[in-house]
Amino acid sequence: MKKKLMLPVLSLIVALGVSACGAGKTETNNAAGSASPSAAASASPSAAPSAPTEVTIKHKLGETKVKTNPKNVVVFDFGILDSLDKLGIEVTGVPQANIPPYLAKYKDAKYKNVGSLTEPDFEKINALKPELIIISGRQQTGYDELKKIAPTVFLGVDTAKYMDSYTENTKTLGLIFGKEKVVEEELAKVTASIKTVSDKVKAQNKNALIVLANEGSLSAYGAGSRFGIIHDVIGFKPADENIKVTTHGDPISPEYILEKNPDYLFVVDRTAAVGGESSAKKTVENELVKKTNAFKNGTIVYLDPNYWYLSGGGLISVAEMVKELDAGVK
Structure with missing residues (x-):
């Protein structure tokens, strides 16, 4: 009788033991599961900051x-x-x-x-x-x-190859500051606007003279000069093929302007750019210049010296320069 009773008791003890072990294992697994991410994080070293590129x-x-x-x-x-x-x-x-x-x-x-x-x-x-x-x-x-x-x-900017130089400089900034995609987009906009103006200019087949007005004196700039984008990129034919390429331009007189008789006369006012009182119009539009095609046709174009003289070669300035030329083409 005692042996018969002992067997169920032992079975019950074994069953309880197995149950307890199972419960303990489940708890341990749950604990391990909830702790797993932090444990993994602490186990693997945090990514060290990369050295400056x-x-x-x-x-x-x-x-x-x-x-x-x-x-x-x-x-x-x-x-x-x-x-x-x-x-x-x-x-x-x-x-x-x-x-x-x-x-x-x-x-x-x-x-x-x-x-x-x-x-x-x-x-x-x-x-x-x-x-x-x-x-x-x-x-x-x-x-x-x-x-x-x-x-x-x-x-x-290398004025002898203005757009190539401007493009290269801007892409360099994109490379240094991780802005390559934005730079490409902005350059594409400028390129498109240049083509629009250039097509208009080529269709007209007109020439142009570029002058810098400074304290009552005048100097001319031609292809390859600091303002040569007007000829080299936009496509205006030079009114004079022999203008020397110098930083300060080739000194000229009103008589010279009348002799060359440009279809378009583009004027940059240096005096205004450096904070002086603008006198470009008074200097340029004298009795001799009033006899030129540019004056008669209303194609004397006064360019913003802030873009042309002070800050050429920028994403903003070049876009604005092209807009001014577009507005000036009649």
Whole structure:
């Protein structure tokens, strides 16, 4: 009798033991399951921040290694500043004198004044600890000194190949700041607008003369010059094929303008660009010039010197320059 009773009791004990073991295993699994993500995270090391990426930029003055997305950028070229502004890229230091009105926000105290276009303040620049300095023609004599402070890249426009140079400079910015796609889109817009104007100009088959007015004097610019985009890219035939390509232009007189008798006369007012009182119209539209085709046909076009003289070669400025030419073609 006792043996008969013992067997069910033992079976019950075994069953309870198995049940308990099963419950314990389930609890353990649940605990392990809920803890799994954090356990895995702690088990695998967190991704270490990648080292700063570097790109090598070849430019007119040499070859420079630059960090991508550099900090405390110092910019001396207003065309490049224009492009960076369009791309939404912040800078730290700029030469604050003679900044074009459309870039006036860079006169704010949040941006550091780093000297003038022709005289960089090396001490102030050094204090900013920049990771990139961008220069153009007016600062190239200080290149060796600037590159001691930080990687320095020359991104001035080569007027002999304006659009190629402008495109290359803009793509360089895209590469450095990770904006390649946006740059391609913006360049495509400019290219399309140029074709529209160029087609109109070629259909007219007219010539043009480009002059810079400065404090009552005049100088001419032709193909390959700083304003040569009018001939080389847009397609106006030069009224004079023999204008010397110089920074300050070829000095001319009203008699010269009458002699060349251009169909279009494009005028850039330097005096207004550097803060003086505009006198270009008074200088240009004298009795001799009034005898030209340009005056008679209403095709003397006064170009905005902020785009043409101060900040050419920018995403904003080039687009606006093309718009002005489009508006001027009749």
